[in-house]
Amino acid sequence: MSMPKPDPLADLPWPKPEAPGEAVSAKICGACTKNLCAKRGLSAFNRLALCVAVSGVVASFGYWFGLRHHRSELGLRMGVYGAVGWALMQAAVLFIGFAPRRGLLGSRGARMALAVLVPVLFLGYLSYAAWSYVPFEQFSHGARAAHALGCGLVALSFGAIVGGSVLLVWRGTDPVTPRLSGTLAGFVGGVGGALAVGIGCPSHEAWHLWTAHGLIVLALGLMGFAAGRRLLSP
Amino acid sequence: MDRYVDGEAEAFEFLYRRVSPNLMGYLLRLTRNRERAEDLLQITFSKVHRARGSFLKGAPVLPWILAIARRSFLDERRSAQVRTEDLSPDGSLPEPQNEERPLPTEVSDALEVALDRLPENYREAIVLTKITGLSVAEAASVLGATETAVKLRVHRGYTQLRKELEQYSRTP
Numbered sequence: 001m002s003m004p005k006p007d008p009l010a011d012l013p014w015p016k017p018e019a020p021g022e023a024v025s026a027k028i029c030g031a032c033t034k035n036l037c038a039k040r041g042l043s044a045f046n047r048l049a050l051c052v053a054v055s056g057v058v059a060s061f062g063y064w065f066g067l068r069h070h071r072s073e074l075g076l077r078m079g080v081y082g083a084v085g086w087a088l089m090q091a092a093v094l095f096i097g098f099a100p101r102r103g104l105l106g107s108r109g110a111r112m113a114l115a116v117l118v119p120v121l122f123l124g125y126l127s128y129a130a131w132s133y134v135p136f137e138q139f140s141h142g143a144r145a146a147h148a149l150g151c152g153l154v155a156l157s158f159g160a161i162v163g164g165s166v167l168l169v170w171r172g173t174d175p176v177t178p179r180l181s182g183t184l185a186g187f188v189g190g191v192g193g194a195l196a197v198g199i200g201c202p203s204h205e206a207w208h209l210w211t212a213h214g215l216i217v218l219a220l221g222l223m224g225f226a227a228g229r230r231l232l233s234p
Numbered sequence: 235m236d237r238y239v240d241g242e243a244e245a246f247e248f249l250y251r252r253v254s255p256n257l258m259g260y261l262l263r264l265t266r267n268r269e270r271a272e273d274l275l276q277i278t279f280s281k282v283h284r285a286r287g288s289f290l291k292g293a294p295v296l297p298w299i300l301a302i303a304r305r306s307f308l309d310e311r312r313s314a315q316v317r318t319e320d321l322s323p324d325g326s327l328p329e330p331q332n333e334e335r336p337l338p339t340e341v342s343d344a345l346e347v348a349l350d351r352l353p354e355n356y357r358e359a360i361v362l363t364k365i366t367g368l369s370v371a372e373a374a375s376v377l378g379a380t381e382t383a384v385k386l387r388v389h390r391g392y393t394q395l396r397k398e399l400e401q402y403s404r405t406p
Contacts, residue, residue: 013342017255033243041287175301234285
């Protein structure tokens with residue numbers, strides 16, 4: 001009976017870790033310990049609460065705007081219900097996407113799945129919330145298009161506030177996948193902005209919701225992707 | 235790390251002594267140049283210093299620092315690619331140097347040469363798991379890949395290393 005062949009790599013003389021030069025070490029230790037003071041950032045829970053609070057403030061502004069412009073009570077109520085439901089989704093995205101990553105929750109696969117699911121689900125929600133439909137030819141001309149453009153720009157601004165706050169609050173926390181985290185931050189911002197405008201916006205036409213409220217989620221996701229590496233990488 | 239975040243200078247020095255050899259070894263294998271590796275080591279620790287407040291308490295330190303180092307290396311390489319070529323003092327483009335290495339005489343030298351010849355993603359996976367001593371899960375978190383992908387890269391890297399070393403053992 002022949003003996004199994006030993007793995008030729010098992011006893012290989014793998015290189016040992018190498019210490020850096022004395023001068024470099026002294027320079028690094030000097031720079032990193034000079035005037036060293038405690039620097040404890042916010043906990044993951046506080047960061048998450050802060051981001052949801054910013055989204056809440058923006059949504060409140062949308063509610064105030066709706067009240068001022070005498071939006072129907074039913075419309076306001078539906079908008080608020082939607083915003084509360086999506087606030088839970090925003091919290092889940094922030095928790096899975098940004099909080100301490102251990103186990104399945106927070107794994108790269110789960111975060112990638114969120115990056116696909118959030119915009120798809122939100123567009124689905126907008127389709128469900130649309131009460132009427134006009135053909136695109138009618139929508140794309142005149143007052144409807146102008147209203148959609150105005151709504152889209154306001155939603156983009158609100159979304160930039162929410163998404164920007166997420167990027168700032170979690171700044172420098174993701175050295176591994178900052179672009180993916182940035183995309184998620186953009187989606188959270190986009191959803192926040194679109195819902196805030198949705199509370200105050202009287203239109204419930206499908207094309208209006210898809211373009212003025214839905215497209216900005218995708219646009220902010222792209223912006224987050226671009227800004228993520230700069231802001232979220234330490 | 236937690237004591238360093240709380241402002242203890244001795245804790246940083248202890249952390250540095252523990253982490254820097256592994257980090258330097260990793261950067262040397264990424265850059266294949268000692269000066270660049272030392273520059274990147276400084277950049278990495280300055281980033282760690284700035285971002286220490288965002289370190290999540292209780293998380294493993296070495297993968298976090300290695301991930302920062304890897305990101306710094308990729309950023310530096312990206313900016314080097316768009317940098318224009320430096321002219322020599324006489325105004326001409328410098329000729330590329332022929333960097334042929336002498337044939338290895340020891341197994342350890344042969345292993346170094348074989349490691350250098352591996353594709354970057356295989357080499358990184360092997361360096362992190364075999365030389366730096368990370369688990370597959372930790373290496374996956376540094377590389378931003380799945381554990382299965384890291385295992386596959388390590389296995390393919392091993393196969394290629396084995397071929398290279400067999401060739402070495404056949405040479406007289």
